[in-house]
Amino acid sequence: MVVWDLPLRIYHWLLVIFVFGAFITSEWNDRSVHEFFGMAVLGLCIFRIIWGFVGSPSAKFKNFIKPPSKIIAYVTHMLKRKSKSMAGHSPVGGIATIILISITSWFAVTGSISNDGILFEGPFAYLVPSVSQLATKLHQNAEILLILIVVMHLSAITVYRLWLGQNLVPAMINGSRDDKEGPGGRISTPHTIAGLGLLSLCLAAAFLAIMLKPSVF
Numbered sequence: 001m002v003v004w005d006l007p008l009r010i011y012h013w014l015l016v017i018f019v020f021g022a023f024i025t026s027e028w029n030d031r032s033v034h035e036f037f038g039m040a041v042l043g044l045c046i047f048r049i050i051w052g053f054v055g056s057p058s059a060k061f062k063n064f065i066k067p068p069s070k071i072i073a074y075v076t077h078m079l080k081r082k083s084k085s086m087a088g089h090s091p092v093g094g095i096a097t098i099i100l101i102s103i104t105s106w107f108a109v110t111g112s113i114s115n116d117g118i119l120f121e122g123p124f125a126y127l128v129p130s131v132s133q134l135a136t137k138l139h140q141n142a143e144i145l146l147i148l149i150v151v152m153h154l155s156a157i158t159v160y161r162l163w164l165g166q167n168l169v170p171a172m173i174n175g176s177r178d179d180k181e182g183p184g185g186r187i188s189t190p191h192t193i194a195g196l197g198l199l200s201l202c203l204a205a206a207f208l209a210i211m212l213k214p215s216v217f
């Protein structure tokens, strides 16, 4: 069964590349490379939020945000090594997804309105000059949070592999797994093309914002 649609998979792997890129370049003196990676993350976050409403069933927020009772029941099953693999996020995977989308969006939004106090301003800093200083502080101080969340994400994937015997990674690459239950990620070809178009549009808009930003000099 199809677990993840193509636009969602492309989004995921681009997110990995751009978040790593933004992280590695955050200390560089030339801010423009950091800006490129960071704004690409912003474009991806906007895509993912829209896709959470109009994407495939497994991408839709309403299908993976579960009440605490379901999450607790799932964790109890997990501890007993009983939990089933499913075509979509598990109740725990659902919360992890919301946290990952929130933290990456947080970085991208605060970055886009921050400044380095000398020569650089994010593309939207001129729109909200009064909060740019605060946004810069919030942007710098969340570094440890991002590292922690990504380490937890990778640890969770390892736990699924070693404790539950489920390898979640191939489905994020080729889209499918043998699961019979869960919302699934199958969508029609026109829907896939529309998703890829939306993804490209969001990235293009983010890069356009860089090109159109007013000069600070």
Ligand code: HEM
Pocket (backbone or CB within 6 Å): 018, 019, 022, 023, 026, 027, 031, 034, 035, 036, 037, 038, 039, 041, 042, 104, 107, 108, 109, 110, 111, 112, 113, 114, 115, 116, 117, 120, 121, 122, 123, 136, 139, 140, 143, 146
């Ligand atoms: C996922 C996206 C992003 C990540 C992970 C990220 C990460 C970081 C980190 C860790 C720092 C602190 C570096 C230090 O303390 O020296 C930083 C600084 C900075 N980032 Fe980002 N960033 C992202 C997006 C953006 C975006 C979109 C922009 C603006 C276009 C931006 C602009 C800046 C600026 C101006 C600073 C320097 C603040 C200063 O030290 O004065 N960042 N970024």
Ligand code: HEM
Pocket (backbone or CB within 6 Å): 008, 012, 015, 016, 019, 020, 048, 059, 088, 089, 090, 093, 094, 097, 100, 101, 104, 150, 153, 157, 168, 169, 170, 172
């Ligand atoms: C910067 C690093 C990373 C970030 C920010 C990140 C972010 C995310 C996000 C947001 C999702 C949820 C997908 C959705 O939107 O529905 C996700 C799922 C997933 N990620 Fe990552 N990811 C990172 C690195 C990785 C790496 C290195 C791997 C592979 C080893 C990986 C494997 C997966 C898998 C298998 C899922 C699906 C989990 C499930 O079945 O519920 N991720 N990731």
